[in-house]
Amino acid sequence: LRHFLSLDGLSRELLTEILDTADSFLEVGTRAVKKVPLLRGKTVCNVFFENSTRTRTTFEMAAQRLSADVITLNVSTSSTSKGETLFDTLRNLEAMAADMFVVRHADSGAAHFIAEHVCPDVAVINGGDGRHAHPTQGMLDMLTIRRHKGSFENLSVAIVGDVLHSRVARSDMLALRTLGCPDIRVIGPKTLLPASLEQYGVRVFHDLAEGLRDVDVVIMLRLQRERMQGGLLPSQGEFYRLYGLNTTRLALAKPDAIVMHPGPINRGVEIESAVADGAQSVILNQVTYGIAVRMAVLSMAMSGQTAQRQLTSESAS
Ligand code: CP
Secondary structure (H helix, E strand, O other): OOOEOOOOOOOHHHHHHHHHHHHHHEOOOOOOEOOOOOOOOOEEEEEEOOOOOHHHHHHHHHHHHOOOEEEEEOHHHOHHHHOOOHHHHHHHHHHOOOOEEEEEEOOOOHHHHHHHHHOOOOEEEEEEEOOOEOHHHHHHHHHHHHHHHOOOOOOEEEEEOOOOOOHHHHHHHHHHHHOOOOEEEEEOOHHHOOOOHHHHOOEEEOOHHHHHOOOOEEEEOOOOHHHOOOOOOOOHHHHHHHHOEOHHHHOOOOOOOEEEOOOOOOEOOOEOHHHHOOOOEOHHHHHHHHHHHHHHHHHHHHHHHHHHHHHHHHHHO
């Protein structure tokens, strides 16, 4: 790894290495995450142009657990409000000797653009770009599934709700397919599903009860109203009536099915509290595993970036 921008095109071996590395950071039998010196002397800079609770704070924690120095730029109080561009903001942070950027941005492709054109010598980790990708969320979802179900073979996984606007759904579908999950189901109304789902090798359902039958994993998604345009979208009440996950509907899945959600959850819109807080919910485990996955990605990307820098300096001398 050098940058970590998307799961598209990454091999099963690499995804498995990320999961194994993340697992190695978790204390056996607890939810505690180890502290290790892998990034001592390095500076990780979080630059979030969009709001975040889980991703920003778990990246901060992950960098601290790797013994890195961490800077988090509060974009809302930064000089971007005085007209400074993304390009200039990042070039200034690079001048402060940042080794890695973790970037979240509302525009799809922002992380790729930064990696290729703005600061190519800094390792760039995508913390979510528009509707495109949220690769560390995809990997922490895979770690959650592997830790609860053992492997991806023979699993049925349902992804439910607003897939159209969800970068998490895209990253999850890519990761599940690469890791060999044989039955990936996508459930939602036509207005909230993208047209090109066949490329992900998924089965599409518009009826929630039909799609949930006998699945091992249910991944619920939030209605992403901030990305919606147009009038064909359901009201929150209508969405809950047709696609909200309640205990009766969850009973259609396997008895040991797990319930996941990337957060933030909207209780009473896509999921009822009895399910979100119930025995089958692993939503908060996902958050903990996010620290370990982000440690894995940061440490692997830093190794790749260091190797690249050595190669560049050797060929220049
Ligand atoms: N899952 C996720 O990306 O949550 P945040 O928006 O709070 O980071």
